[in-house]
Amino acid sequence: MRGYQQSEETRQRRSASLSKAMQSASYRKLRASLSKEMWENEEYREKVLRSRAASMATAEYKQKISKTSKERYSNPAYRKNYQEKIRAYYNDPQNHASIVERNRKTAANEERNKKIGIAHAERYANNPELREKVSADSTARWADSEYKERVTATLKESAQERAVQVLQVEEGIVYPSMEEASIAMGGKNKSGICNCCKGKQIMACGYHWRYADATAENWEERRQQYLSQLNASRRHGHVPVPVYCFNNKKTYNSCKEAAEDLGLNPSSISKVCRGKCRATKDFCFKYVEETDEKDGQ
Numbered sequence: 001m002r003g004y005q006q007s008e009e010t011r012q013r014r015s016a017s018l019s020k021a022m023q024s025a026s027y028r029k030l031r032a033s034l035s036k037e038m039w040e041n042e043e044y045r046e047k048v049l050r051s052r053a054a055s056m057a058t059a060e061y062k063q064k065i066s067k068t069s070k071e072r073y074s075n076p077a078y079r080k081n082y083q084e085k086i087r088a089y090y091n092d093p094q095n096h097a098s099i100v101e102r103n104r105k106t107a108a109n110e111e112r113n114k115k116i117g118i119a120h121a122e123r124y125a126n127n128p129e130l131r132e133k134v135s136a137d138s139t140a141r142w143a144d145s146e147y148k149e150r151v152t153a154t155l156k157e158s159a160q161e162r163a164v165q166v167l168q169v170e171e172g173i174v175y176p177s178m179e180e181a182s183i184a185m186g187g188k189n190k191s192g193i194c195n196c197c198k199g200k201q202i203m204a205c206g207y208h209w210r211y212a213d214a215t216a217e218n219w220e221e222r223r224q225q226y227l228s229q230l231n232a233s234r235r236h237g238h239v240p241v242p243v244y245c246f247n248n249k250k251t252y253n254s255c256k257e258a259a260e261d262l263g264l265n266p267s268s269i270s271k272v273c274r275g276k277c278r279a280t281k282d283f284c285f286k287y288v289e290e291t292d293e294k295d296g297q
Contacts, residue, residue: 047144120278121284131279163179164197165211165212165213174212178194182211189205196210199225208258237275242287242288243255244286244288266279
């Protein structure tokens with residue numbers, strides 16, 4: 001039995017009628033309460049979600065949505081209005097706190113992050129057109145001075161929020177951040193100051209350093225903990241984790257080996273494998289787990 005199909009004229013008439021009714025606050029309130037009541041029915045909810053998932057999985061639906069979105073966003077007035085709405089929503093303290101909390105929970109889901117990272121890496125590595133498009137879009141965004149200033153300001157604010165005061169022990173000078181301490185030392189060895197505070201090294205720039213809120217006992221305890229970890233790793237040795245490169249379909253014994261073969265930075269490869277970034281110089285990687293090795297045998 002064929003489903004009932006409306007004519008274009010009927011659809012337009014029903015759409016106009018619905019738009020007119022939606023202008024009434026009482027109708028909107030009634031419709032919202034009915035929708036909420038229906039949505040609380042688990043059987044109805046699952047049925048609707050299955051139906052939506054099935055329709056959204058079709059190539060025709062995806063193309064239609066993509067086309068509609070592109071047409072809307074190509075309108076400068078629509079784009080500006082949409083961006084202003086997003087900023088206004090995000091700048092609301094209550095909404096901002098909710099978004100931050102939701103993002104923290106999402107970031108804590110390691111299994112989800114791993115799946116998404118692998119999916120993005122495969123899609124990015126196997127699609128040269130996508131890489132070119134992403135690169136072009138990024139270049140175009142950074143060419144916009146307003147965008148560049150906004151992002152730079154956001155990054156500076158974020159860095160200031162995370163800044164930790166550090167103490168130069170010899171002279172008793174407290175700096176508001178490691179960046180300020182590095183500048184005072186001639187703009188050098190910021191990483192050395194950080195390592196001193198963590199107990200990984202004794203001196204940097206000719207001085208002793210520690211976090212301003214830490215005592216000498218705290219620092220010594222942190223130092224001993226670091227040394228014990230270092231000695232343990234030297235005794236047992238680090239076990240390198242194999243990595244797989246999506247671009248050349250090769251498996252390497254470690255990030256270092258992959259870096260030497262491809263002329264990359266080992267730490268950048270590690271960041272890609274841990275989902276911290278999408279790719280390094282258009283190369284995508286993932287860690288090879290024991291289950292992957294067994295499946296391949």
